[in-house]
Amino acid sequence: MSLRSEIATLVGKSSYWFLHTFLKGGSSLPGKLTTKIDPEVLKSMGQDYDVIIITGTNGKTLTTALTVQVLKQKYQNVLTNPSGSNMEQGIVTTFLKAPKHSNEKPIAVLEVDEANVIKVTKYIKPKIMVFTNIFRDQMDRYGEIYTTYKKILDGAKLAPNATIVANGDAPIFHSDDLKNKRLFYGFNDHPELVNNDIKAKPNTDGILCPKCESILHYHSITYSNLGDYFCPNCGYHRPHLDFALTRVTELLPTSSKFDIDGNPFQIDIGGVYNIYNALAAYSVGRIMGVNPTQVAEAFHSNEHIFGRQEIIKVGDKDVTLILVKNPVGLNQVIDMISTDQHPFSFIGLLNANYADGIDTSWIWDGDFERLPKMNIKKFITGGERYKDITFRLKIAGVPDSIHEVQPSLEKIVDEIPKLPTKKVYILATYTAMIQIRNDFANKGYIKKGIE
Amino acid sequence: MANYELRIAHLYGDLMNTYGDYGNILALKYYGKQMGVQVDSTVVSLDTDFKADDYDLAVFGGGQDFEQSIVSKDLQKKKPELIKYIEEGKPMVAICGGFQMLGKYYIDANGDKMPGIGALNHHTEQQHDNRFIGNISIKNGDTGDTYKGFENHQGVTYLGEGEKPLGTIIKGYGNNGKDQSEGAIYKNVYCTYFHGPILARNGQLAKRMLLTALHNKYPDQDFSKQAAIEVPESY
Numbered sequence: 001m002s003l004r005s006e007i008a009t010l011v012g013k014s015s016y017w018f019l020h021t022f023l024k025g026g027s028s029l030p031g032k033l034t035t036k037i038d039p040e041v042l043k044s045m046g047q048d049y050d051v052i053i054i055t056g057t058n059g060k061t062l063t064t065a066l067t068v069q070v071l072k073q074k075y076q077n078v079l080t081n082p083s084g085s086n087m088e089q090g091i092v093t094t095f096l097k098a099p100k101h102s103n104e105k106p107i108a109v110l111e112v113d114e115a116n117v118i119k120v121t122k123y124i125k126p127k128i129m130v131f132t133n134i135f136r137d138q139m140d141r142y143g144e145i146y147t148t149y150k151k152i153l154d155g156a157k158l159a160p161n162a163t164i165v166a167n168g169d170a171p172i173f174h175s176d177d178l179k180n181k182r183l184f185y186g187f188n189d190h191p192e193l194v195n196n197d198i199k200a201k202p203n204t205d206g207i208l209c210p211k212c213e214s215i216l217h218y219h220s221i222t223y224s225n226l227g228d229y230f231c232p233n234c235g236y237h238r239p240h241l242d243f244a245l246t247r248v249t250e251l252l253p254t255s256s257k258f259d260i261d262g263n264p265f266q267i268d269i270g271g272v273y274n275i276y277n278a279l280a281a282y283s284v285g286r287i288m289g290v291n292p293t294q295v296a297e298a299f300h301s302n303e304h305i306f307g308r309q310e311i312i313k314v315g316d317k318d319v320t321l322i323l324v325k326n327p328v329g330l331n332q333v334i335d336m337i338s339t340d341q342h343p344f345s346f347i348g349l350l351n352a353n354y355a356d357g358i359d360t361s362w363i364w365d366g367d368f369e370r371l372p373k374m375n376i377k378k379f380i381t382g383g384e385r386y387k388d389i390t391f392r393l394k395i396a397g398v399p400d401s402i403h404e405v406q407p408s409l410e411k412i413v414d415e416i417p418k419l420p421t422k423k424v425y426i427l428a429t430y431t432a433m434i435q436i437r438n439d440f441a442n443k444g445y446i447k448k449g450i451e
Numbered sequence: 452m453a454n455y456e457l458r459i460a461h462l463y464g465d466l467m468n469t470y471g472d473y474g475n476i477l478a479l480k481y482y483g484k485q486m487g488v489q490v491d492s493t494v495v496s497l498d499t500d501f502k503a504d505d506y507d508l509a510v511f512g513g514g515q516d517f518e519q520s521i522v523s524k525d526l527q528k529k530k531p532e533l534i535k536y537i538e539e540g541k542p543m544v545a546i547c548g549g550f551q552m553l554g555k556y557y558i559d560a561n562g563d564k565m566p567g568i569g570a571l572n573h574h575t576e577q578q579h580d581n582r583f584i585g586n587i588s589i590k591n592g593d594t595g596d597t598y599k600g601f602e603n604h605q606g607v608t609y610l611g612e613g614e615k616p617l618g619t620i621i622k623g624y625g626n627n628g629k630d631q632s633e634g635a636i637y638k639n640v641y642c643t644y645f646h647g648p649i650l651a652r653n654g655q656l657a658k659r660m661l662l663t664a665l666h667n668k669y670p671d672q673d674f675s676k677q678a679a680i681e682v683p684e685s686y
Contacts, residue, residue, distance in 0.1 A: 136469070144469075144515040202464040202494045203473040205515075213521050215465060215497055327471075358585070359601045361646040364474030391651065391685040395474075395481045 008038035009045070012096040030096050031089030042088075045095040046124030049079065049108040052284060055117050055152055056132030056167075058329050059277045060086065062269075063132055064111040066281035066299065073285075073294035077106035086111045088119040107288075114148050117155030125159050128287060129180075130280050131166040131173055135224065135328040136205050136362070145172065145206050156180060165283050167276060168241050169226040175210030185276075185283045187227070188244040189258075190220045197232075200225050203327075203365050211236045222272055223335065224328045243283040245275060253320070253340045263292040267299050271336040273329070314445050315417035319424040323433050325357065327365035330427070334367050337425050343375040344423035347412060348393065349383040349432035356429040360388045368396035377420045379403040382412050383432045409436045413443055455672075457483060457664050459492035460506040462549065463514070463522045466496060470603065472512030472546055474648035475657075479508060482657045486677040488665065497521070501529040503536035507664040513547025513646070516560040523552050523565045530568040537570050541667060542639040542660040544650060550635070550642035551575040551606055560605065571637045572611025573626075581605070587623025587645065589616075589633045597621065598653045599686060600645030608644075610635055617643050639663050654682035 012034030034041050054064045068080045081094040091110055098106070112120055114134075120126075131152065134145045149172050156164065156178055166173040168184030196219045200207045206225045207216050214233035221227035230237040249257040253270040260282050267278050278299060285295045312319040324330045337344070352360050371379075371393070379398050381390040386407045393403060406412050413436065416424060428436060440446045461476055476492050483490035490508075495501045514522065526533075537543065537553075551557040554567040557575035567574075587602045598618055607627035610616060616626070617634025625633035626644070634643035641656065643649055650657040658680065665674050 144517070146515065146517050200465070202461065203468040204465065205468070207465060208518060208521060359470065359603060359646065361471030361474070361601060361648060364471030364477065364648055364651065365468075387686045392474075395477050395651065 002038075002044065004038045005041050005044040008034045008036075008041045009096065011037055012041075012092065016093060016096050028085065028087075028089040028093060031092030034092050034096060035089060040123060042092060042095070042120065042123035045092065046108070049106050051124050051126040052107065052109045052128045052130070053112050053117065053120065053126045053162075054109065054130040054132065054280075055112045055114055055155075056130075057114070057135040057148070057326070059132040059273060059280070060111045062274060063130065063277040063280045064109055066267075066278055067130075067284050068109050069298040070281050070285035070290055070295050071107055071109065071288060073298050074288065074290045075107055076104060079106055079108040081110050086113045087116045091116075091120060115151050117152050118158065119155075121155045121158040121162075126162045128284055129156060129159065129162045129164050130284060131164065131170075132276065132280060133167050133170050133226065133328075134172055134206070136326055149176075153178065163287065165280065165287065167226070167280070168239050169222060169228070169276075170206075171210060171216055171225060171229050171238075172206055174236075174239050182239075183242040183283065183287070184239045185243040185279045186238065186241045186245070187220075187222045188241055189247050190228075193220045193228075196220060205328075209234060209236050222276075223332060226276075243279060243286065245279055248272075248275070251336075251339050253336055261292070263296065265296050265299055270339065271332050273332040310446075312440055312445055314413070314424075314440075317416055317419060317422060317424050319416060319426060321426045321428065321433060321436070324427045324429060327362050330363075330366040333427060334370055338370060338374055340375075340423065342423050343377050343421045344425055345378040345380070345419040345421045346371060346376050347380045347382070347424065347426040348389045349409065349412075349426065349428035349436060350381075350385040350389040351383050351429050351432040351435075352385045352388075353431045356431050360385050363389060363392050366392075368392055368398075372397040372399070377402065380406055380412055380415065382406045382409060383429070410439045410442075412436070413439045413445075455486075455488045455665060455669060457488055457490050457507040457661070457668065458505065459490060460501060460509040461492045461494045462501075462509055462511040463496050463518075463525075464492075464494040464510075464512070466518040466522055467512040467514035467548055469512070469514050469518075470547075470601075470646040471648050472510070472646065475510045475512070475544060475546075475650040478648065478650035478654065478657045479510070479661065482654060482682070483661055485680055486658075486661060486665075488661065488677075490661075495529075497525050501532050501536075503532045503539065503541070506536070507541065507668050508660060509536065509541070509543035511543065511545040511549030511553070513549060519548040519552070520559060520565065522548070523557075523567070526552055526568055527566070530570075533568060534570050537638060537640055539667075540638050540663075542663045543641070544656075544660065545640060545642045546646065546649065547604055547606075547644055550644065551608065553640070553642060554608070555611070557606055571635060571640065571642065572613055573608050573635055573642075574611065575606040575608045578605055578607050583624035583628060583644075585623060587625070587633065588621040589618030589623070589625070590621055591618045596653075596655055598643075598645065598649065598656065600643070600647035600649050600652055602644045603646060604644050608635075613637055617641055652686050654685055658682050 012030040016030035168186035209231040212234040219228040247259040554573040558577040614635045616632035
């Protein structure tokens, strides 16, 4: 480590200690100070680790958490960055906080924001890079899916020795000319549909053949544009899957059972998209020499990592609070709640601050038309943009007689004990989720702060 | 009310679909139902022919740059039928990329000049390192209607002969940030940069398009009842 890096690291470590001890905070400031003194500090920090980078639009956080648990089955020292600290300075802070290791070479599993991949690979040469998916995500901030993928590719080009583990069901991940070794994971639970020929729904992104620009067809679709795709014009098709989901056994809102490469697994979280996250973590684990039994153990023993879907007790109600931020994620949540075997109440909260995405148009690509067909006894819509979400549900066919409009999140919390069902789902955009958690905390239903 | 049927051509609905523009189809169906009209939609895309006679309404959304470049090539094959459709006075809403491609040409993100179909006389240039993003509202001088939406575009459009703007800026940037115009009207074609989607946020425009389509298709019928339907403000 150069003198400059050492000084930079020292400053960062002391500022982290100070912030953490006296102010109970500090995730990006120490990293900011450190990179200010030595912009290349990541280079010296990262070289002592086997680094695994996880990037993509949806599923980064859970894939990272699952991968850490899987690797811990075999390795003692596995470092990771906290959810949300996925930009350059947060990653520097993560290394600053790490305890010293003496025995085996430690592993760092890093969730990296798509646009920050290049800032990391400039200095750190990862062993493995995981690409989960690329969907439209608050495009007023990040641009289009091809721009996003190009950013990831530019980062990958600086790390030609990294093995890329990519979602093989995403057509975009097979379209480039990277030199890296490539392994794919995906769904192969319907081999009998090999002669099936279907198209994606009209408002699906990314359905052009990357080779000849015709419209892609599919043998089967898991969701959005993910599936066993092929081009009827030029023959371009899904790559061979190195790690395949071979069977879906049970889908419930709170758990899923499935087979990967013939071995049974269970995760205590609902949603097909989370099976993809598990599949990615499994793939990394297998590459790193973790056996399937250990992976199953890792998936099973760690309920707390599924924290994004927390259940809050409000009187006798079980309230599930779920973050929604883009149409693909939203449709997956709608799909997940449709597997509930009990009647429930539905609360939709829409804000349009910067962190939510300031354009609310995306809700129109959400498949709200499915809601009136579910066993939903009561709807409430609210948030700063309650008019938008209220009208969206109205057009979707939700009857006025069971639909209440309540802009105030605080009042919604008071309404919950009066709802006609034990189960309640709240779908909320980012700042609406933060606000209603505060209201839950103020009324004593949960502790303050967010993990 | 008698039962009527209208057919929407959802132009390149699988490619030009980026910012919730699909909601325009849902809004036309919703208001159609209130008017006693069965509204069906069909995606017309790369692998489909377009025949003006097959449709009573058309929706042409915005898309990503790459998809738009593919569509602009294919669109030339459909040009004669699209111009026929427009000249017959059939209603269409064209948004963002759809708006640009109905004009003479547009400059894409790479700086290349791409031909439109020239059904309308506007053209679109490219601004450098800037996008017009934000909430927007406009007023139409002829009808007095105000429209609200969300704009997000890099292209800057200048209207040509025979076109009127959809409205004058109250708040926002509009076609080019200079001349206070937003969108374009030619015959019964409504062009705009509004997402939101425009017909969901501005039900009176959806109603107007539906009434035009009904009069076109059923010239001897009386639609005064449909015309009297109130469209409450949805936003």
